[in-house]
Structure formats: structure tokens, C-alpha cells
Amino acid sequence: MIVYVWGNLTSDNFTPRPGKDTTGGPGQQPGLSAQASIPAGRKAQGIDVGKLRLPLKAIPDDTAQGGAHGHFAIAPIDEKGDVDIQQLEAWANTRGTGRTHEFTQILLDAVVEPNVRGNAT
């Protein structure tokens, strides 16, 4: 399955935002946001979730609990399958530093449709 990170292939765009992406919401796990579709005319990066290596996992929202249809949170998980908040925060803290975290690189390596545009899917 392909999910889309909207925007560019920059390190920062492939790294969760501290605070904003490190806390979940109703029906939504914390993590880097990805979507099942792309708005018309926008640029996005298609990620094959089957190419994600552990500990990263793409977790779909639980729409019954208030999550958004087609939204996924990409986050590190622990041995129980829960989001590893400590690892997620450590990853998020590298955003804006110029460093490419190993989880960011896992995501970049899983990009199978670079620079795809909305309506092309």
C-alpha cells in the first residue's frame, strides 16, 4: 500500500514536528502524518508501507474513535506494538538541526513515488 507524505523530500518534512506530531488525538496515534490521497495540484511523496523497516510502522486512524479517514501516523513502535513515545520524541528533536535521523532515512528509502502530484493517482 502507498501512502503520501505531502510536500517535499527534505529531511525536515520527513521528521515529526516536536509537540504537534508527538501527541495524538481522538482516534489518531502520534507520529508523522501521511495520507491516502493528495490534494489536486499539490506535490507529495509516495511511501510503500511494506518497505518500512522496524521500528517504524504506519498506523491508520481509528475512524470510530474520531480519527480521519485516509490518515496514517508513521511512528516507531515498541515490542508490544504501541507507539514508542520516547523514540518518537528523540526523532522529532532532530528536526531543524540539519541532521538526518535514521528513521528519516528509513522513510526516504521507502519512497517509491517521488514528487508525485495530486490527481495523478
Place this chain on the structure above:
Amino acid sequence: MSAAVVQSYPPVLRFVDLERLEVCGPGDRDEFWADIHQGIQQQLTRLEAEVRRKVDRIRVDEGRTSGGNFFLFSYRTFSIPDSDLDPVVVGITFTPASEGVTVEADISGEQMGDLVASLPTITVADSPKELLETASALARKLCQSASAIATALKDRARRVG
């Protein structure tokens, strides 16, 4: 007081010793993409200066990424510090094609992906000389978009949550 006259010349990529890259191994390819990145960034320095003349107190960062399905994304990010406006990314992507390398150059929102400017996609032979020349030419063309970047950096409709 007389106005100072500053003479400047655009940076020039080096096209010498390219033959050695035709027969190189994976390690050398890494070095080659590093050279391409450097060449692009040299050109984009002019664009940065132009945007700085148009917009006060911007932050500019350069960077590069690579992944399983793209050789290089060389970029420069323009943003307004302490602002919720989406940064503007000027970038060139090199991806493998069935015959050669596809090169895409555009200017777009870092998180939103809204297109500010876009150049036609080109596929060139996987030759160091052609790739260097193409990268240089596209980076020079992107340098003509300072006004569009400045406008995007002031556009309140480009706020991200």
C-alpha cells in the same frame, strides 16, 4: 557619497576530470552526487541573495537527501523564523529512469506541496558531464524565481497548522 559598484560573476562548475567518473564504483558515485549538490548550491547562492533583498529576516538552509528510488534531492529552504507560514523549498531531484536519469526542478511548499514554480522535467543520459550541465542549467533557471519566492513567503494563505 558615491554608490559602490560590485562586480560579481556566477559560479562555474568544473567540467574537468569527468572521464574518471564514467568508470567509477558505488563509493565514487556518492562523491559524484556530492559534487552535483555542491554545483547546484553554488548557483542557488545568487538566488538566496536576491530573495534576501526582497524579504527581511529570512532563514535559509541548504540540504540534500537520497533514498532507495532517488539519487539526490538537492535543496535550499527559505522560511520566516517564528512564523506559521510553510517554508518554500527550491530543489532539484534526480531519479533513475529506464534510460538515463530524470531531473526535476521546482519551487514548492515544504509541507503543503503547493507549487510556486516548476520547470519541465528532463531525462538525460546517465553521464556525469550531461548531469552536471543539466543541474547547472536548471539551477540557473530557478534563480530567476526570486520574486515568486518572496511573494509566497508573504502569503498568509500558506499557513500550516
